[in-house]
Amino acid sequence: MENFVDTNSTPQDRDDAPCNGDALAACHILGIYSLVKVAATGHGATARTYEQQTWWFVRRSEDDEYIIQALNANSIPSGPLTIITKGDFIRNYRPEPGYYEKRCLPFIESLKKKLAQADKHLAADDFDGAEKEFCKALLLDEKNPKANIELGKIHLQKGDGRKLAAAMHRILSNDAIFQEQERHLFNEFGISLRKEKHFTEAIAFYGKALERNATDEHLHFNIARALAESGNPGAARSHLETALALRPDFEAARRFQTYLGQTGDAAPANTGGQAE
Template structure:
């Protein structure tokens, strides 16, 4: 079995105990602080920790630690994980799943309520924000859509591999519903994180629908530079009257 099949591995909840100094001189005292963290093992010697929020679910900035540092600092809390975090995560996942089902069958108001319930458990939850954003895209509710996009663009996990399918779906929804500027803003932020041939292809489609054919051709050419075997990009480029900027081997 490969490392990609083994990791990430969910290890549960761990605590971090720290001593902080309060006051100065004769009034100085020490305060014992315990915080709880959701832990995943990313590879053989790298551990990822994420703080738990008030509802006992992981939320906020993730940090990575080498194995020795992690084992020295963090203590496993299996009872806490079983009693608090697992039920909270199950509740959150049920709401996300129901929201997705309602969205798929076009019950937008009900889907909106379900995603909002999920966000009441974790306001930084990426799938819930994606779902809510898609609801507002379908409703053409620009004001709320912009607010959700602002939230998504501020979250580190939005463009990670684990969210790729949700990210693609959301970007397509923005384009199909005519939210071209928001779609470009979203795709261009993704390109800053990691350049990708399909991202350039999607940006090209947005520019084409806006009537900006030159920009469309430029992104298609870049997609083919990254992946000369990208047949859809090659066909689209020919349709637009452009030519590939790279030569195929052989």
């Protein structure tokens, strides 16, 4: 089979994504703000109201958009990013001076150290050591995209199907992983799943990514590869058509579409070993 290179978009490819990696790094950090909402419980004579307070890490983009992220139980910004209007921010969010330095920073620094130590183990091909450090990181931030994805890759590398299944469950239920700023992480993992012939997991993974990034031609191309190699060229062609509708000059998708047209409904031959 012809070599088809896996593809990934870069921030400059994505003008419609206000929270990609480069844009997020350029945002001005405003600090920690609290949000108080009035909630109700009970009915009739037993009805009661109470205030519910949550804490949020807030950034302001160059376009004057306000990007908020909830703090978890360890006061670490965690989970999906949400964009709110300036008016909503001014009306509802109250600054919490000193909160970041006193409550958040110690846990954030601890998380960074664990991730850095895990990376050192990975560089030395010490998967057991890396696994331990990433697990420690998840105790601080269970939604951390890097720790979740890298653990999945470790279980894949070690051939541990039980742990891989558990990692996939965590990953697929974690919306933060599939946001624009984590694109390189989830795309690399999807490619790894496909190359190791975990086609069901790769298709589910890319399908989840497409739920949040339906107009990403690269995701359509990569799920097409997984579908074709799993023996479903018809569904693969459908995604390639979508990719080309989104970007008519997508040459890799065009060549793969031509190849599938030549092979009919036969599944592609082994596609392992291509250059990335």
